[in-house]
Amino acid sequence: MSKLLVFGHQNPDTDTIASAIALTYLLNELSIAAEAVALGKPNAETKYVLDYFRVDQPRIIETASNETDAVVLVDHNEKQQSVSDINEVSIKGVVDHHRIANFETSDPLYYRAEPVGCTATILLKLFKEYEVTIPNHIAGLMLSAIVSDTLLLKSPTCTSEDVRAAEELADIVGVSLDEYGLEMLKAGTDITSKTPEEILNDDAKTFPMGSETVRIGQVNVVDIEDILVQKKDILETMRQETRENDYDLYVLLVTDIIESNSVAIVDGPAYRQFEIAFEKPLQLNTVDLEGVVSRKKQVVPPLNNAFKREN
């Protein structure tokens, strides 16, 4: 077997980058040759985290099969979120916290998923099970992943295991969870230099639902108005991407990380399914979603159900 490439999903977020690096560290400590790579550039929040803990950005790959035949996935499993040539390589392992779909292997593999808020929370268990000490910088990345995925433990995806893991990791790193966490989240909300394309795509995922294709982006902000003033340009970009990619529904979730609320900007031929899912009419392509901060837990399941009922 050639060296394992370990990577998370496209449009990498902090959990995807941090978990690839942390799992690779664990594998290397267990004498398994592995390299953490990424399917895109780190976002502003992740850059802040890597700088803070003085860890190099992982090498970015376009394809995997040109350099290995064996990969390990973190923080995702669905093929359309993975490397473009995922069907050409053998998936040896997965560590993830999402639903399982569009995933298939020919051979048995190591698959570890738990319904917790963050991949890094599962990795902390693995470090303990394999009795590998977590160095300071790896603990820092894992802590940052939990803060990012749970919006500083406030998302409904956050479980008591995530809270315990974050506290334990903050102890190892020697930082205040609240202070470091807020500072880190704020570092990720600077959209002043971002184009509409970047706002839409920096944290976007594509989901097959029923027979249709749904694109859902999310952007964290400290003031939702900063995005809403650009609504016209954002909608224009959404429409162009919808035409180019045959999306049936395009959603941008604009999330206020201080107040834990979101506004959704919605477009696409299947926009009615969004109204059905949330039992709310769109007003000029937007709708307030009070208390909604989690794409995975509060947006994907109701949309999935709406599309299922339609079929």
Place this chain on the structure above:
Amino acid sequence: MSKLLVFGHQNPDTDTIASAIALTYLLNELSIAAEAVALGKPNAETKYVLDYFRVDQPRIIETASNETDAVVLVDHNEKQQSVSDINEVSIKGVVDHHRIANFETSDPLYYRAEPVGCTATILLKLFKEYEVTIPNHIAGLMLSAIVSDTLLLKSPTCTSEDVRAAEELADIVGVSLDEYGLEMLKAGTDITSKTPEEILNDDAKTFPMGSETVRIGQVNVVDIEDILVQKKDILETMRQETRENDYDLYVLLVTDIIESNSVAIVDGPAYRQFEIAFEKPLQLNTVDLEGVVSRKKQVVPPLNNAFKREN
């Protein structure tokens, strides 16, 4: 959430029944309401095991959604091997050691798979991780599952983890691994009272491969001739089932548990794919497969590759 139903695959074998009972015991100890059930009657080997350790046969269910909305799968994940109404219930967890295919959920779940020889080997880890003591009768079932799935540690699916787990469980039970193991395997090879339908179906699974459907049964014997003398009747039954179910390929693996060899009886329109997969011509619908004892590791992957190449 209503009570979890915990079950293994159709045509239950010893690992499927034992692992459902063992995982249910673990869940109950963790104060999670769960009941082990089965998708069919235990086979002769499993009956011997249940009698030996004085454990009741699990209740047999036809459907799950009439009594619960939440299930846990052991020893399988593919829908066509599961309960008939698997799409009507929510899969909360899986503990398995097979490839992942035809599996999909709407929500995140607990999924634990490792490429080891037996589900019970993974369960032994879970008992340790959750610090639950394994009582004698549960250890006996888990030991039997490992003996069954690895043909007393001789199958190529058997890993060093299975060997260690079997030795540890035999110590807990207080039996000789070799003596108990051989006695148990022999108890499962009595085919004198079996019809061709039972020989074919008692341990059979259906696999989608490419766009085709492959049925693979397996029967353990101490003398392969006991089956070959019935070849005419078995082939006739294969052909009838192939017509009724639109199988493209039907394989019966007849495995000598003493010598660790198999003879395959093969029929169906796609029989050429079998010859391609094993690079051997069939002779009157049979072929010797020296050293082959594992359907999962030595039969499914080469067949899968043959069907993939065809498409």
